[in-house]
């Protein structure tokens with residue numbers, strides 16, 4: 568597809584005339600026969616037409632500048648947001664596989680641990696969890712000459728990494744899809760209309776003309792990020808480009824059904840029982856507002872012996888009811904109250920999150936934090952419903 572104007576040798580991105588692997592490797596059987604040239608041509612033409620199918624989202628300036636920085640950097644670090652989700656991990660590891668493939672010295676540093684059902688992602692064994700290896704994480708960040716900031720729009724989202732990244736002399740490249748990015752990077756590749764940061768990583772690699780360096784493990788990570796940030800392609804995923812990209816990823820050999828199962832069919836018994844409990848006992852409906860709210864206290868959370876990430880997805884379930892367009896999930900954590908918001912249609916979760924809880928996010932998925940009691944957070948949520956009643960009651 569991208570006709571590799573650039574390939575890498577010895578860690579440097581240089582010009583080459585390579586044709587993308589997706590195009591050639593699908594026609595290997597005929598390679599030794601007389602048909603080879605003919606078939607090769609068909610595939611090449613097909614690939615050429617495909618190049619045009621992927622709209623150019625990232626600006627040429629950003630691509631050229633990022634490429635220069637990659638070429639001249641030796642020690643790279645990829646950082647992402649606290650409580651890393653599928654997209655944070657998928658984009659970070661996808662980029663890590665790509666840069667490692669170029670022979671670069673690159674590490675992924677995450678602020679804290681991530682859910683166990685992402686442990687299978689290729690490369691997680693190389694991830695540095697800063698909370699557990701603080702000294703090593705700060706050394707890596709301090710001595711880096713290039714830092715990639717993935718899947719967050721403000722440095723405070725990196726929690727314990729915030730000051731380390733701020734103080735590092737490294738050049739910084741942001742790749743993200745959250746609204747209103749703060750200016751803390753030398754290059755900002757920010758596209759809030761994209762499904763995921765992982766989609767942007769794919770586009771970033773392709774625009775540099777290096778699709779052939781998207782290995783199967785790299786594709787697996789990128790696909791996982793796109794899948795989890797779109798609820799397995801059930802929201803924020805109607806652009807044809809998304810399925811074009813998925814098709815390209817599948818050609819590397821990944822098994823999308825297996826990936827789905829590895830992420831979504833891995834629940835513990837505690838998680839499944841807790842789900843039954845919250846839906847039966849804890850789901851409150853505000854019929855006039857087409858809204859539902861689930862709350863969960865720290866005590867309840869502990870009673871079911873659930874692990875980090877085990878309540879992920881609860882907030883989506885009430886949206887499966889025909890009359891519900893807005894769903895809130897308020898969970899008491901050790902040091903704060905976590906707010907998750909989801910909607911279907913055009914109700915703006917991000918506006919609600921910002922105006923009521925000082926948080927942010929996307930139209931159909933947003934969140935925030937609240938410091939106070941669970942009861943106060945619920946009262947605040949209910950005030951918000953009043954404030955947004957025009958949009959909710961229609």
Ligand SMILES: [Mn+2]
Pocket residue numbers: 654655718744763764796
């Ligand atoms: Mn994301």
